[in-house]
Amino acid sequence: MSVSRTFLTRAAVAGGVAASSVLLLSGTAFAHVSVQPQGEAAKGGYATVNVKVPNERDNASTVKVEVNFPTDHPLASVMPQPVPGWKVEVTKAKLAKPLELHGKKINEAVAKVTWTADGSKIGPGQFQQFPLSLGQLPEDADRLVLKAIQTYDNNEVVRWIEESKEGAPEPGNPAPVLKLSAATGDHHGAAAPADDKAGDKAGHDDKGGEHEEASASSTDSAARVLGVVGILVGLAGIAYGVLAGRRRSA
Structure with missing residues (x-):
């Protein structure tokens, strides 16, 4: 029971850190x-x-x-x-x-x-x-x-x-x-x-639309990268929790 609680706690903390990292990086990049x-x-x-x-x-x-x-x-x-x-x-x-x-x-x-x-x-x-x-x-x-x-x-x-x-x-x-x-x-x-x-x-001239689309595309790409980084951080935290739980149960 304690192992399960420890795992859930570590997973929640890792997820929170990942979400905070994404929000912090997004604010720094785009605000x-x-x-x-x-x-x-x-x-x-x-x-x-x-x-x-x-x-x-x-x-x-x-x-x-x-x-x-x-x-x-x-x-x-x-x-x-x-x-x-x-x-x-x-x-x-x-x-x-x-x-x-x-x-x-x-x-x-x-x-x-x-x-x-x-x-x-x-x-x-x-x-x-x-x-x-x-x-x-x-x-x-x-x-x-x-x-x-x-x-x-x-x-x-x-x-x-x-x-x-x-x-x-x-x-x-x-x-x-x-x-x-x-x-x-x-x-x-x-x-x-x-x-x-x-x-x-x-x-x-009327070429600005293309430039704005390119700028928007660049911003979207950066946002996707930040999202992937957050997911990877969260998965790493969950994996760490699983390994820690197995070590304790062993």
Whole structure:
């Protein structure tokens, strides 16, 4: 009787550890504020991207999201697409060195975009995407770091502003990064599937759907791997319990 109880106890503990491992790894891998698609925006072109904001708290909802744009590579055009239940504010700043875009000098650029809940929230276990049309993307950079600040309705503020360094572990609160690929011939970036009409008006192409599908496929694959890891950990725990029970009965 004691052997049976010992086995069940060990199996339950192993299963709990496996489930906790999957949840912990999933949260670490997928809970960050990010920019989608990643690595598909062409240098020197335009792109429509989504700022993806997951809610990481079980007892609070996200009510405000702020995305800041780099000053070393300012963007002359940043246009948010309306999101139902959220009001948006675009803040501009004067440039020390004017930009030249389509033969015109631009003396100011967008410094940040802020979304504030207006009848909607990002609740526990949910995420929200905020579409942006960006351009003209720099030709002399491989990525844009878009530092974000997430505010919850319990007044907690999470700053996604830490820059990742090559060869170093990922920081606790990494900043969203838009990676830039080689320039295309027509200087048009990839369009995210937020709204085809909005992308067309902004002068973008219609290849974003493929990129988003690839990103989703990558995420699904990672989730499956984590699930398999959890199952293997659980089976290992059960096997350990069986062996321990046999040794005691012997």
